[in-house]
Amino acid sequence: MENGIRKSRNFKFKPIVSVVTVALGTMHGSQVLADENVKSLDSVTVIGSEQAARELPGSAYYVDNDQLTTEATTDIHQVLKTVPGIYILEEDGLGLRPNIGVRAAAPERSQNITLMEDGVLIAPAPYSNPAAYYFPTALRLNSVEVLKGAPLLRYGPQTVGGVVNLVSTPIPESNRGRAMFMLSDEGSFDTHAYYGGKEGGFGYLLETVQRNNKGFKDIDRSGQDSGFEIQDYVGKLSWEDERNKVLFKFQRSFEDSDETYAGLTDADFRRDENRRYGLTEIDNMDNDHTGVNLSHNFKWSETFNSTVTLYHNEFKRNWFKFDNTGDLINAANAGDASAQAVLDGDQDAFGLRYKNNNREYDSYGVQANFNWLLGKHDLNFGVRQHFDETDRFQPVETYDQINGQLVFQGSNADTVSGGDNRLEEAQALSIWITDNFQVTDKLLVNLSLRMEDVESKARRYGEPARSSVTNRVENDYREFLPGISATYDLTDNWQVLAGYHEGMLPISANAEDGTDPGLSDNYEFGVRFTQGTFYSEAIAFYSDFSNFVEQCSVASNCSNGADSGSFSLGGAEVKGLEFQAGKLFTAGNFMIPVDITYTYTDGETTSGDQLVSGLELQNIPENMFSARVGLEHSSGWNNYAVAKYIDETCVDVGCNKSDSRFDRTDALFTMDLISRYQFVNGPEVFLKVENVFDRQEIIARQPFGARPNIERTVYAGIIIDF
Numbered sequence: 001m002e003n004g005i006r007k008s009r010n011f012k013f014k015p016i017v018s019v020v021t022v023a024l025g026t027m028h029g030s031q032v033l034a035d036e037n038v039k040s041l042d043s044v045t046v047i048g049s050e051q052a053a054r055e056l057p058g059s060a061y062y063v064d065n066d067q068l069t070t071e072a073t074t075d076i077h078q079v080l081k082t083v084p085g086i087y088i089l090e091e092d093g094l095g096l097r098p099n100i101g102v103r104a105a106a107p108e109r110s111q112n113i114t115l116m117e118d119g120v121l122i123a124p125a126p127y128s129n130p131a132a133y134y135f136p137t138a139l140r141l142n143s144v145e146v147l148k149g150a151p152l153l154r155y156g157p158q159t160v161g162g163v164v165n166l167v168s169t170p171i172p173e174s175n176r177g178r179a180m181f182m183l184s185d186e187g188s189f190d191t192h193a194y195y196g197g198k199e200g201g202f203g204y205l206l207e208t209v210q211r212n213n214k215g216f217k218d219i220d221r222s223g224q225d226s227g228f229e230i231q232d233y234v235g236k237l238s239w240e241d242e243r244n245k246v247l248f249k250f251q252r253s254f255e256d257s258d259e260t261y262a263g264l265t266d267a268d269f270r271r272d273e274n275r276r277y278g279l280t281e282i283d284n285m286d287n288d289h290t291g292v293n294l295s296h297n298f299k300w301s302e303t304f305n306s307t308v309t310l311y312h313n314e315f316k317r318n319w320f321k322f323d324n325t326g327d328l329i330n331a332a333n334a335g336d337a338s339a340q341a342v343l344d345g346d347q348d349a350f351g352l353r354y355k356n357n358n359r360e361y362d363s364y365g366v367q368a369n370f371n372w373l374l375g376k377h378d379l380n381f382g383v384r385q386h387f388d389e390t391d392r393f394q395p396v397e398t399y400d401q402i403n404g405q406l407v408f409q410g411s412n413a414d415t416v417s418g419g420d421n422r423l424e425e426a427q428a429l430s431i432w433i434t435d436n437f438q439v440t441d442k443l444l445v446n447l448s449l450r451m452e453d454v455e456s457k458a459r460r461y462g463e464p465a466r467s468s469v470t471n472r473v474e475n476d477y478r479e480f481l482p483g484i485s486a487t488y489d490l491t492d493n494w495q496v497l498a499g500y501h502e503g504m505l506p507i508s509a510n511a512e513d514g515t516d517p518g519l520s521d522n523y524e525f526g527v528r529f530t531q532g533t534f535y536s537e538a539i540a541f542y543s544d545f546s547n548f549v550e551q552c553s554v555a556s557n558c559s560n561g562a563d564s565g566s567f568s569l570g571g572a573e574v575k576g577l578e579f580q581a582g583k584l585f586t587a588g589n590f591m592i593p594v595d596i597t598y599t600y601t602d603g604e605t606t607s608g609d610q611l612v613s614g615l616e617l618q619n620i621p622e623n624m625f626s627a628r629v630g631l632e633h634s635s636g637w638n639n640y641a642v643a644k645y646i647d648e649t650c651v652d653v654g655c656n657k658s659d660s661r662f663d664r665t666d667a668l669f670t671m672d673l674i675s676r677y678q679f680v681n682g683p684e685v686f687l688k689v690e691n692v693f694d695r696q697e698i699i700a701r702q703p704f705g706a707r708p709n710i711e712r713t714v715y716a717g718i719i720i721d722f
Contacts, residue, residue, distance in 0.1 A: 011687035042170035042203070042238060044119035044246065046155065046163065047145040057436070057485040058149030058499050059085065059539045059578065065142050067628075070640055072182060072688050072715060074190060074211075076100075076138045078672070081644040082147055082626040084578035084597040085162070085541070088646065089619050090699045092259055093216065093710040096228060096285075098117065099619075099700075103148060103572035104520060104543035104603065105161025105505070106619045108702070109133065112505055114155050114163040117122040118249070120293060122166070124315040124361035125388040126157060126507035127426035128456055131553060134289050134315045134361075136166050137209045137232040139180075139192045143167040148541075149503035149524050150483030153448035154380065154434050159481060160503035160520050168249075171196050171203040171236055174617065182717030187216060188213040188227070190717075196236070203238035210668060215258065220278035221345055221404050228257030228285075239362045243299045251291040259285045261555065262325035263705025265332045265340070266661065266698070273696040273708040278345045278404060279322050282354065287317035303373040310439040312364040322398065323353040325714075326704035333662060345404035352399045352406075355420070363388040378436035386428045390509070394420035394462070417462045418470060419564060424509035426456040448483040448501065454517075456509035475513050479504050485569050495528040497539070505549055510565040518549035518568075526578075533584035540577050548572035548605070548617075555703040559618075559653045569605050569653065572617060589634040599624040605653070615654035616633075621647040636678035643671045651701045655711075665696035668709060688715040 075095030101107030483501030
């Protein structure tokens with residue numbers, strides 16, 4: 001660090017990794033739940049369609065490209081709020097660092113769900129450090145799939161709540177392209193463009209997303225905006241003949257965002273939700289991601305095929321941010337006038353710590369899946385060998401606040417040690433076998449068995465040269481996870497489903513030897529009804545944890561106050577109900593699609609050495625609701641309203657035993673309006689008003705302080721096909 005300018009520290013990975021990188025790419029076997037023998041690898045799915053989601057022997061949801069395009073989705077949180085059983089914890093109001101949970105898996109940094117792009121694990125280090133600081137750009141997604149219940153054992157490693165698979169843009173069947181341009185009244189400008197096609201046995205796709213956002217928060221005593229810039233590039237090459245399908249995919253993205261961990265005191269939030277303290281003016285996230293995937297599908301016969309996939313993901317980030325905000329905000333919330341004066345810039349402060357949260361992640365592996373259609377059985381057998389590591393070198397810089405301005409004083413880059421200078425690694429062998437057995441015309445049974453064998457280790461160093469190890473931990477565990485689920489057609493309109501599976505949440509590499517992963521028994525039971533264009537589904541779920549494990553981080557401390565490693569709450573149970581219904585109405589030249597979802601959840605501790613029973617679990621809202629209503633006209637003029645509600649939510653375990661207002665978020669109801677017009681043989685234009693009622697509430701208190709959702713924002717855009 002020179003003169004207060006941040007510089008990244010780069011580490012060299014082992015030579016073997018560099019060699020393997022040339023060959024490695026994404027990985028995914030054949031779909032466990034689809035009917036085709038040889039799958040298209042252009043964009044790998046685990047469900048495939050809305051209709052397939054409604055027939056699976058387990059609960060599932062499919063967000064198609066029409067919804068993503070119609071709602072001009074830039075923030076993955078907003079579209080996932082319309083999916084039953086998903087919990088959202090917004091952080092920055094813009095969706096830069098998504099926090100997604102499913103059923104009993106809380107949403108902190110999406111670390112408790114299996115997160116994939118085209119069937120490939122996409123979290124930077126899904127075993128050693130599962131917090132997903134990287135997330136694919138929502139604008140380039142073709143669809144989103146959510147799989148819950150016993151069939152999710154085909155995937156992993158997180159198998160308690162669910163799988164979220166992000167499906168990328170497929171290669172077009174013929175040469176064509178699309179360009180979307182969108183701007184907002186806040187001064188943001190977004191572009192999404194792709195071009196590709198197939199000829200003979202070869203196919204290709206070139207795609208980019210360019211985002212420039214000014215942000216919606218105002219930084220005290222600063223002319224700097226609070227926005228971000230993102231550049232995302234994807235290239236695909238494919239080749240196929242009668243028996244072979246090969247796909248090579250390359251992805252590269254960059255983000256530079258002026259984001260912070262700091263929120264506001266409650267009093268400041270009520271006065272101005274969009275304020276940011278001047279102490280955070282120099283906070284910044286700088287990251288880049290590289291993904292390389294290579295998949296080969298071979299059709300051995302009409303009933304047997306295999307898919308082998310290699311993958312390699314690298315993610316480098318430096319989140320430079322004020323390290324003491326939480327202490328100041330907590331003190332000011334408690335009435336400390338001096339702490340408030342420092343936040344306001346009215347009082348000088350000395351020795352303020354700003355940390356370069358500088359990390360490099362490396363994740364790679366190979367997976368093979370074999371699919372065999374044997375009579376009434378659809379069998380899948382697969383294996384994955386995975387490696388990942390996280391390398392942290394996090395110097396702290398010191399600033400003084402003088403007359404409301406930050407003055408650089410020095411850095412400890414020459415003496416970084418301990419938790420700020422560590423290497424964490426994990427390797428995992430996963431084996432699975434599944435059988436979709438069509439027992440009778442009415443009864444479909446899915447049998448699943450998954451094995452996870454995980455070894456992890458972490459080392460902390462005494463100085464930058466890493467010649468001395470000050471602390472070393474190692475851990476290993478092996479779990480066998482069975483599951484069974486079934487659907488039964490009572491009539492042509494009614495279907496029942498039921499399932500059971502054992503689930504696991506892996507623990508970070510910082511965990512001590514002998515630490516067990518999170519384990520639960522998970523049940524679901526539901527009914528489905530279909531008649532004409534009407535569909536409804538109600539599913540009750542229950543998860544009984546023998547070991548409810550929290551992953552500790554600075555962004556989300558564990559219940560014991562730890563900011564690294566893992567912490568067990570002991571026993572816990574989460575139960576709830578998911579409901580969805582949809583109907584297409586017609587009136588003259590109008591079509592009126594209506595879709596509603598509702599989720600009820602109750603989660604609490606049941607036992608534990610350090611916590612009593614009956615404490616409400618954190619970050620799992622009790623009630624969530626969404627409604628999507630369209631008014632589509634044959635002329636090409638279509639209008640939509642999307643309403644979303646999320647209940648107030650515990651931010652600390654046991655808030656039901658506390659009367660502190662700082663233990664909960666606010667309830668939030670928002671509505672978006674979209675109007676689109678498709679010109680005949682011309683472009684499509686659209687107008688979108690997000691948060692039309694301009695409702696801003698405390699949607700999160702993590703990492704530090706009260707944080708708002710985005711204010712009312714107007715977007716206008718155009719889509720051109722060529």
